[in-house]
Amino acid sequence: MGEFKVHRVRFFNYVPSGIRCVAYNNQSNRLAVSRTDGTVEIYNLSANYFQEKFFPGHESRATEALCWAEGQRLFSAGLNGEIMEYDLQALNIKYAMDAFGGPIWSMAASPSGSQLLVGCEDGSVKLFQITPDKIQFERNFDRQKSRILSLSWHPSGTHIAAGSIDYISVFDVKSGSAVHKMIVDRQYMGVSKRKCIVWGVAFLSDGTIISVDSAGKVQFWDSATGTLVKSHLIANADVQSIAVADQEDSFVVGTAEGTVFHFQLVPVTSNSSEKQWVRTKPFQHHTHDVRTVAHSPTALISGGTDTHLVFRPLMEKVEVKNYDAALRKITFPHRCLISCSKKRQLLLFQFAHHLELWRLGSTVATGKNGDTLPLSKNADHLLHLKTKGPENIICSCISPCGSWIAYSTVSRFFLYRLNYEHDNISLKRVSKMPAFLRSALQILFSEDSTKLFVASNQGALHIVQLSGGSFKHLHAFQPQSGTVEAMCLLAVSPDGNWLAASGTSAGVHVYNVKQLKLHCTVPAYNFPVTAMAIAPNTNNLVIAHSDQQVFEYSIPDKQYTDWSRTVQKQGFHHLWLQRDTPITHISFHPKRPMHILLHDAYMFCIIDKSLPLPNDKTLLYNPFPPTNESDVIRRRTAHAFKISKIYKPLLFMDLLDERTLVAVERPLDDIIAQLPPPIKKKKFGT
């Protein structure tokens, strides 16, 4: 159908942060993930594992512990000594409170969800009450001599277990006294010099305490008598994490060798009620340390230094063997980190603490499918814009004309004017940004670059007029009264008339930019929006959801288009629905109104609405060029979905002009090359 020149870009030197903590919430089926740079992400496991919320990181905020409390409240604690609560609606940090125990190594919410425990560097265990607005310090437990590295509540809430260096303490919650102190054997491969760090503890209903430690052991203790019951040596390196299922019949541990072990409580014989813990399965889905694990009713979840988030389903718990029962490995963020200036062929790359501006190269050559063309000019690294201060960048954008760059951190909004003189570029910052613009979640320029749209974390949408070097605030669309809902995605029509915004509750609102009022709301859908765009001329809004459905909504008519109804009636091809990465970008061909361009991490697709839809018998992926002999067959089997899987993993793909595409790839090998080396050494004669 179409021939394109593709700029294949691999110099986006993006490396995800390692995973430090995961916390699973049973009520909402959501997973909170904290990374080593302080970022926190929320995954909705019911919405096809979509990363629906995101809290940017901070240099001084190294999260060591993450937990959910009553009422869907999320808390984190770290080495800066602060306990932080997250606002899951406004997508910001509600407050941060110093625990005054030095760095915090561990945290656990009580089984009722109304109390919070933190374990500190100075050996103190601190109890906080969770009040409706904040948390309030209640008291200290007996102080220990070493840092408290792990905490676990007994399900009754009367006792806790605390893991430290060389010992485990059992505390009575009411009195705060230590009732037992269990010394951990220091034996490590016959050498007894090293300390033994108890990286994790779990307190079971029957009084058993399970500990994991740096000697490679999983140990079972009787909390009533303070004695060791059983010991499993499972690794030659640290066992760093443990998570127990709610039913207490299964738990999972992660090791520094990258292995995850599954333990199950099984009957000894068929006639007896006696049961014992048996190590049943090892899983090797990681190459580096597994710093954290979680146990959902249906899956084992693990993460660590290799930056992958792995969901490994428990097949015996899966009732229907379908695609959902497959292993999931999430590496890339479910949002776009790249923006593009089509006019000047520039790419803006967003990193945690800086932005990079690159100009694409050019060629005068032509060729046939698959050729690599010789360059007449190579790509240029034009600009390296470093942020000041410790906060991570939330979002960034370059204007289509290439004259404006905007980005935001949690507390500051920055707007820069770029001037081009021949091949030189100069940058000038626009000063005196208004305070209400700080902490933007999404930034978008209009097609003609005269307007700037900002979604703030207070739920407001701001429209800013840009002309010359000046800045004028035109209007703010406020959220409906009583709600504060952060807008995560923006889309603007090329004619500048319409602005679409989608929030965390999966609703999409469309605003009339000329008349400055709400135009309509797209009917609600159960799954989050992953990408949106408004088509030129027709002003159809194309929406991609996390369950891989794509809808087309006519903004002028305020209803779904005929093509969209046809698609919904027939249904998408099952291979399309089985993709496990969300669509993150949608664009359109300027001269072909029937074409929609979209991509996820592993495929790029042009949907041609003038062609029939594929049914499940049709071959969805058709990579081979047709030959003359089978022209008849090709005409009969042609369908709407033109898919290419050449570029992967694909972080960004867009149309620069009618015949030119840009594809930004991030090969996994380039990421692995920048990780620290894993531990795994063969030794002879030991």
Added chain:
Amino acid sequence: MAALEEEFTLSSVVLSAGPEGLLGVEQSDKTDQFLVTDSGRTVILYKVSDQKPLGSWSVKQGQIITCPAVCNFQTGEYVVVHDNKVLRIWNNEDVNLDKVFKATLSAEVYRILSVQGTEPLVLFKEGAVRGLEALLADPQQKIETVISDEEVIKWTKFFVVFRHPVLIFITEKHGNYFAYVQMFNSRILTKYTLLLGQDENSVIKSFTASVDRKFISLMSLSSDGCIYETLIPIRPADPEKNQSLVKSLLLKAVVSGNARNGVALTALDQDHVAVLGSPLAASKECLSVWNIKFQTLQTSKELPQGTSGQLWYYGEHLFMLHGKSLTVIPYKCEVSSLAGALGKLKHSQDPGTHVVSHFVNWETPQGCGLGFQNSEQSRRILRRRKIEVSLQPEVPPSKQLLSTIMKDSEKHIEVEVRKFLALKQTPDFHTVIGDTVTGLLERCKAEPSFYPRNCLMQLIQTHVLSYSLCPDLMEIALKKKDVQLLQLCLQQFPDIPESVTCACLKIFLSIGDDSLQETDVNMESVFDYSINSVHDEKMEEQTEILQNGFNPEEDKCNNCDQELNKKPQDETKESTSCPVVQKRAALLNAILHSAYSETFLLPHLKDIPAQHITLFLKYLYFLYLKCSENATMTLPGIHPPTLNQIMDWICLLLDANFTVVVMMPEAKRLLINLYKLVKSQISVYSELNKIEVSFRELQKLNQEKNNRGLYSIEVLELF
């Protein structure tokens, strides 16, 4: 028993049935949906369970459909031919046949044939065959003539035999019938002459066929009312030679010889056929089901409004035109028995009962009597079982088994175990197996003379046991030195601790050859090395010579030179003899295949005596040489140890016993040989490494073409 259920009418509109009835009824890609092509211009898709049409398509006025529409099971599309030469291809979304895909062919089509699992075939009237896709690539391609002038295709059928398509078609010329069999995997076309047999004046009215492994069973209904069978080989002995096939009489006088209307025959399953026609002169038309194995009439149904003499059978449904309506009669066949068949025959009031006396190819009357006696015996057995059940209604087999193992003899226990294992698996199968093994082991410990090894072997082979479920099992087998059972445990159990693995290894290395001789061992992992064992004595002689020549340390260099001179010969001889007998090799291979963790295995390996370590090292060295002899670095045999397993175990033994190996003369010599072998391999690799630079330069030249680096501009075309 074969039974015809209540019929129902499909067509809500009157089908256009020409003088010859419908063109055809064909399956679609959905169960329960069928394509009906009438004699006019229309194709209708019916859903049988709903008894209503789902879709209808017609060709233009003036055009006429000339062969039945079929479904292309690979694409879900429908294909029909109109005006003999025009193909139309469409699917459910299409409304009008005028606008669908069209291809005009260069010759007239007799039939399109389509079955699940392969592409449709187009059979032309001149006998040529084409795949549909090949035909669509060039619709005007030349179509050759296969059959002679005035020869006419009468009937055709398409099979898939062992995943290969087979087409058979029957032609007629001047009263003579021929069968053509076209194989598509070998492109062989075979022609057979069908001899008519006794009655040369008969005319074949209807054909049907079924297929088994080697033959196509072609059944024909003649004008004399008899059904004949002809066996056509699928793979002829001599394809080039024209062959004749004789038909044999299968059923006699199933329909009246002078019926006015047409008759039809179709195969229902291996034992049953359906016949449409008048069983007696002047009687109504009737659908009858006959058992061709017992030559009995199973059931029949009268069709008073008359039929077109056409019959189709798909799935469980028979289709026919009854009067003006397309009628469906469901067909069911329960598992039949001789008594049931005979009983049905005796009590049948249906027309055609009188033909029972015309049995052909039936067994002797004694056989018939024997059948009756068997039925009687069967009933008596049933009564006895009922008595048994009434005696002990509450005891399931598993409880029976568990009580037996506590006190009965080994023989009795073995019988009970076999009984239990022969049952269909009960919900508590796994736990009962575990309890049984546990009970047997407890009794073994209580009574040292009790050792039901056959039972244990069978229970182990159920694949539900593991070491942790019954740790005493291997412990007892180790005490008894039962290497056969230990080998089986090593193969079946996934979770054997390393200490137990090493205990097995000790026994395998220390058991005497004479004890091993009497033992049955699974030899699957061992290749036959016995042809080389004659060299054992020579090796011993050489060993003696070497020992005599072994001098004090200051002469070591000279000895090395001598050894270097002798090296090729020594290695050749050593490499051709296995240092252990085959059964011991099989046991050791079970060790090599076992899972282990290095950390926990090493301490136990240190406990093995030095001579056993040496023997095991010799064996591993031998296996390593065998691996190195061929390019794939694998051992011959069904399930041999892999090179990695061999290397890992050599490393383990050296790690655990390095000082012992270095100190012992025999082991030291072995180590020197191993060192030399590895050294020679390293030198080969280093020579290869020297030319690596050249390879790299070549690769670089290639890469300069393909190297995309961090940025490139490419051409992409989407199809």
